[in-house]
Amino acid sequence: MNSVIFRAVAPFLTSLMVLFSIFVLLRGHNEPGGGFIGGLIAVSALAIYGIACGVETVRRAIYFHPMAIAGAGLLAATVAGLISIAARVPFMTGLWIYPSVLGLEVPLSTVTLFDCGVYLVVVGAISSIALSLEERGGE
Amino acid sequence: MDVAALTLLALALPFVAALLAPLLTRLLGHNAAWVLALFPLVIVLHFARFWPEVAKGEVVTGGYAWIPSFNVSFSWLIDGLSLTFVLLIAGIGTLIVLYSGGYLKGHPQQGRFFSFILMFMGSMLGLVVSDSFLMLFVFWELTSITSFLLIGFDHSREAARRAALQALVVTGGGGLFLLAGLLIIWNVSGVTQLSLLAAFGPEMRESPFYLAALILVLGGAFTKSAQFPFHFWLPNAMEAPTPVSAYLHSATMVKAGVYLLMRLNPVLGGTPEWQILLPLFGGATLVIGAALACRQTDLKLMLAYTTMASLGLLVMLTGLGVPHAIEAAVLYLVAHSLFKGALFMVAGIIDHETGTRDVTRVGGLRSAMPLTFVIALAAAFSMCGLFPFFGFIAKEEIYYALSGLDRRSLVFAAIAILGNALMFAVAFAVALKPFVGPKVETPKAAHGAPVLLWLGPALLAAKGLSAALLSGLTHELVSTPMASAIAGEPRAVTISVVPHVGLPLMMSIATAVIGIGFYLKLDRVRAFMATILADIGWGPDRGFDQFIRGLVRFSVTLTRRLQSGRLEVYMTATFILVAFVLLVVPIAYGEFPRAPFFAADVPLHELAIMAIAVIGLVAVVLAADRLTAIVSLGIQGFAVAVIFLLYGAPDLAFTQFMIETLSVVVLALVMTRLRLSPSDHRPFAQKFPDFAIALACGLGFGLMLLKATGVPFDATLTDFFNLYSKSIAHGANVVNVIIVDFRGTDTLGEIAVVMVTGLAILSLVRLRAGSLRRVADNDPDTEERA
Numbered sequence: 001m002n003s004v005i006f007r008a009v010a011p012f013l014t015s016l017m018v019l020f021s022i023f024v025l026l027r028g029h030n031e032p033g034g035g036f037i038g039g040l041i042a043v044s045a046l047a048i049y050g051i052a053c054g055v056e057t058v059r060r061a062i063y064f065h066p067m068a069i070a071g072a073g074l075l076a077a078t079v080a081g082l083i084s085i086a087a088r089v090p091f092m093t094g095l096w097i098y099p100s101v102l103g104l105e106v107p108l109s110t111v112t113l114f115d116c117g118v119y120l121v122v123v124g125a126i127s128s129i130a131l132s133l134e135e136r137g138g139e
Numbered sequence: 140m141d142v143a144a145l146t147l148l149a150l151a152l153p154f155v156a157a158l159l160a161p162l163l164t165r166l167l168g169h170n171a172a173w174v175l176a177l178f179p180l181v182i183v184l185h186f187a188r189f190w191p192e193v194a195k196g197e198v199v200t201g202g203y204a205w206i207p208s209f210n211v212s213f214s215w216l217i218d219g220l221s222l223t224f225v226l227l228i229a230g231i232g233t234l235i236v237l238y239s240g241g242y243l244k245g246h247p248q249q250g251r252f253f254s255f256i257l258m259f260m261g262s263m264l265g266l267v268v269s270d271s272f273l274m275l276f277v278f279w280e281l282t283s284i285t286s287f288l289l290i291g292f293d294h295s296r297e298a299a300r301r302a303a304l305q306a307l308v309v310t311g312g313g314g315l316f317l318l319a320g321l322l323i324i325w326n327v328s329g330v331t332q333l334s335l336l337a338a339f340g341p342e343m344r345e346s347p348f349y350l351a352a353l354i355l356v357l358g359g360a361f362t363k364s365a366q367f368p369f370h371f372w373l374p375n376a377m378e379a380p381t382p383v384s385a386y387l388h389s390a391t392m393v394k395a396g397v398y399l400l401m402r403l404n405p406v407l408g409g410t411p412e413w414q415i416l417l418p419l420f421g422g423a424t425l426v427i428g429a430a431l432a433c434r435q436t437d438l439k440l441m442l443a444y445t446t447m448a449s450l451g452l453l454v455m456l457t458g459l460g461v462p463h464a465i466e467a468a469v470l471y472l473v474a475h476s477l478f479k480g481a482l483f484m485v486a487g488i489i490d491h492e493t494g495t496r497d498v499t500r501v502g503g504l505r506s507a508m509p510l511t512f513v514i515a516l517a518a519a520f521s522m523c524g525l526f527p528f529f530g531f532i533a534k535e536e537i538y539y540a541l542s543g544l545d546r547r548s549l550v551f552a553a554i555a556i557l558g559n560a561l562m563f564a565v566a567f568a569v570a571l572k573p574f575v576g577p578k579v580e581t582p583k584a585a586h587g588a589p590v591l592l593w594l595g596p597a598l599l600a601a602k603g604l605s606a607a608l609l610s611g612l613t614h615e616l617v618s619t620p621m622a623s624a625i626a627g628e629p630r631a632v633t634i635s636v637v638p639h640v641g642l643p644l645m646m647s648i649a650t651a652v653i654g655i656g657f658y659l660k661l662d663r664v665r666a667f668m669a670t671i672l673a674d675i676g677w678g679p680d681r682g683f684d685q686f687i688r689g690l691v692r693f694s695v696t697l698t699r700r701l702q703s704g705r706l707e708v709y710m711t712a713t714f715i716l717v718a719f720v721l722l723v724v725p726i727a728y729g730e731f732p733r734a735p736f737f738a739a740d741v742p743l744h745e746l747a748i749m750a751i752a753v754i755g756l757v758a759v760v761l762a763a764d765r766l767t768a769i770v771s772l773g774i775q776g777f778a779v780a781v782i783f784l785l786y787g788a789p790d791l792a793f794t795q796f797m798i799e800t801l802s803v804v805v806l807a808l809v810m811t812r813l814r815l816s817p818s819d820h821r822p823f824a825q826k827f828p829d830f831a832i833a834l835a836c837g838l839g840f841g842l843m844l845l846k847a848t849g850v851p852f853d854a855t856l857t858d859f860f861n862l863y864s865k866s867i868a869h870g871a872n873v874v875n876v877i878i879v880d881f882r883g884t885d886t887l888g889e890i891a892v893v894m895v896t897g898l899a900i901l902s903l904v905r906l907r908a909g910s911l912r913r914v915a916d917n918d919p920d921t922e923e924r925a
Contacts, residue, residue, distance in 0.1 A: 024793075028872060028875045029869070029870040029871070029872055029875055029876065029879075030870055030871035030872050031871070031872055032789035032790045032793060032872065032874075033790070033793070033872070033875070034790070034872070034874075034875040034878060034879070035878075035879070036794060036878070037790065037793045037794055037797060040794065040797035040798065040801060041797060043797075043801060044797060044800050044801055044804070047801065047804050051804075067897065067898065067901065070893075070894045070897060071894070073890065073894075074890060074891060074894050077886075077887055077890060078887065081883065081884070081887060091884070092883040092884050092887070094868060094869075094880050094883075096869060107869070109869070111868070111870075111879050111880050111883075114879050114883060114886075114887075115875070115879045117890070118878075118879070118886060118890050121890040121893055121894055122890070122893065124894075124897070125893045125894050125896065125897030125898075126801065126893075126897065128897050128901055129805065129897055129900045129901065129904070130801070130804065130805060130808065132900075132901055132904045132905065133805065133808035133809060133812055133904060134808055
């Protein structure tokens with residue numbers, strides 16, 4: 001799209017949306033949000049960036065191939081489930097630890113890892129579709 | 140370690156060896172055979188420890204739970220029947236591994252060959268010790284698959300590929316019959332283990348499903364054991380390297396069908412159906428196989444057809460139901476494995492050392508290969524049932540079983556004498572003819588075989604002699620326990636190598652006399668068989684090709700009919716079906732929802748949102764070009780999302796917002812990609828039916844939702860999640876906790892689907908017009924035309 005304003009704003013808008021998507025992902029356990037919604041927000045951010053600045057720019061910006069991101073997500077989600085087996089409880093049982101970081105107690109769990117996996121799968125798979133559709137060079 | 144763990148290890152050992160084989164072969168060359176042969180040897184030694192118990196008539200079972208909730212276990216059953224098979228498989232396997240070392244010496248893929256043959260060994264061992272039905276079936280099909288790999292080992296030749304595929308289709312397809320048969324048996328008896336099944340014999344035989352189960356089981360057994368008319372894959376399987384023919388297609392795999400019949404004899408056997416079907420097919424296979432063997436000049440093909448005949452004899456004996464028939468089957472099975480394995484390896488030696496295996500093109504080899512000649516003669520004597528080899532004992536027992544003077548016994552005795560006499564002639568044609576007479580010029584100058592080649596057949600032939608001379612020990616350890624296991628009651632085998640004057644001996648002598656007659660006139664018999672076959676002209680082998688071609692044609696036609704390739708047709712069909720299910724089913728059953736309840740005081744903002752949704756819909760219908768229609772659809776979606784938000788489902792609303800945004804973006808991108816014309820050009824005649832379908836679908840969904848919400852709400856799950864979300868899953872957002880914790884495994888499946896869908900769409904988008912054309916080139920139809 002050849003709008004100067006849009007192209008000038010798009011990088012900032014995209015960064016803000018990606019940041020927001022991570023915020024939504026992390027707060028998901030207690031308030032509206034989570035991996036699915038966060039992932040969808042991030043994908044829209046990438047789509048906007050792609051429409052404004054071209055697919056190549058987006059591909060450079062996310063560095064990895066989108067499908068590799070999705071694969072990493074699926075791996076993370078599976079590993080989150082498998083950790084429970086290593087701890088001798090049934091597959092996919094949530095495990096929690098509460099390490100103290102700089103005096104602040106941070107609850108971490110396999111469930112969080114699983115949700116991050118969901119986020120990455122959604123981001124990777126859908127942005128890969130959107131980007132390949134946007135690509136004009138493919139014709 | 141305890142016995143169970145060791146047994147599991149022993150069963151896994153061939154697969155371990157299969158993994159190591161390529162590496163060892165790279166390091167040691169063909170001498171890797173010496174190392175690899177240790178694996179089956181260890182298995183023999185392990186299973187030999189069960190001998191004392193099994194000889195006493197005890198049954199050893201063991202195993203591990205596999206899927207306890209489905210009553211599926213990995214369990215084994217070791218009795219006289221399976222122990223004999225295990226020792227044959229692992230024992231002959233040891234020799235075959237050594238023989239392959241010599242036979243494929245210097246072959247660039249020898250490591251792969253070792254790997255395949257060891258995998259087969261593991262599958263076959265698993266098959267004969269299986270106690271649970273599922274395990275039996277899995278190993279049954281594994282033997283078919285490994286046999287496929289081995290027959291097609293020389294994959295650059297078309298004949299080998301065809302033979303491999305044919306064997307896989309016939310035996311693998313037969314395996315499916317077996318599965319269906321086992322499922323019926325399971326349903327009737329309620330047990331999934333062979334060791335428990337024996338007690339259900341009477342229930343099985345009186346069940347109305349008996350005949351169905353029997354025919355299905357026979358479908359599996361007859362295809363595997365190459366019974367007429369499913370025999371054609373076995374001669375074609377001779378495309379495989381000779382060690383494979385010796386091992387799979389004579390000594391072990393083809394006996395799996397016979398094993399199954401023997402195993403199920405106490406359960407399914409003894410009925411009139413059993414005693415008609417088995418001897419009928421077995422007898423036909425015996426005569427046809429033996430007659431076809433005479434027609435061949437290729438050493439391996441001659442042996443292959445006699446193997447088919449021997450399998451027919453075994454099936455016939457198993458089903459005969461007269462005294463001593465089971466004992467005769469046991470003795471003949473063991474004898475056959477020993478002499479046929481040896482003879483195949485001899486044929487391989489002749490092929491390997493002279494460069495041809497056409498019986499008319501070799502002769503006078505006895506001076507060049509004296510040791511091979513002795514081995515061949517010893518094996519052939521056993522095959523012909525001549526004194527004092529193990530085959531003699533087996534043949535005496537067969538004739539003893541058939542020496543009743545009723546009409547049925549007379550018919551089958553005549554069949555057995557005819558078949559045996561023909562096999563007698565073939566045995567000497569294979570084992571005597573190449574070695575005697577004037578020396579014939581062969582492609583390669585013949586010389587003695589190396590130790591790796593002669594060791595296997597020599598040991599097998601020697602075993603055929605020693606087993607007969609020490610018949611008391613053989614019967615105590617092998618024959619008696621095995622016959623008892625098959626009969627399902629104690630049986631004692633007592634026959635010894637000392638000839639008794641009587642009817643059986645007379646029949647033996649008659650067989651030998653007729654056999655010598657056939658041998659002397661073999662050329663004439665061959666010509667006679669060739670004329671008959673030429674007159675018939677059509678055989679099951681060609682029938683198989685016709686069947687496969689017909690199947691491909693049918694599938695292509697059906698696919699053409701169903702898959703027009705036009706998106707429009709698929710969409711229309713899908714939505715018509717949706718409308719049908721949603722509307723016709725409630726109408727047929729009179730299940731309409733009650734009229735919905737309208738609240739009197741709807742707040743203004745809610746009315747406004749609904750109005751926006753309706754406006755969006757109207758805009759879709761009225762839109763002049765497609766892009767506007769897509770965006771208008773988004774308006775309706777956003778309005779619905781706002782309604783979700785108002786009614787307390789923020790997560791759902793969020794998702795809906797994002798999905799709407801993205802689908803508008805993706806649809807717009809797809810549109811540019813497809814290069815559609817910007818506006819819709821459908822004529823009214825097409826628009827109207829499409830409109831009707833859309834309306835019907837919408838109406839159907841509306842009715843269904845009203846009906847669903849009309850049912851009183853069951854709050855059990857809601858209460859459960861609200862109660863436990865915070866306390867055990869540490870999360871206040873119940874929706875998210877359900878997704879990632881309570882029902883996390885579902886989500887894992889869903890994201891895997893998202894990922895796979897993404898991959899599929901990506902590859903579809905990437906498909907260029909050129910690659911589409913390449914796909915079309917693989918169409919079987921275009922190939923046919925070319």
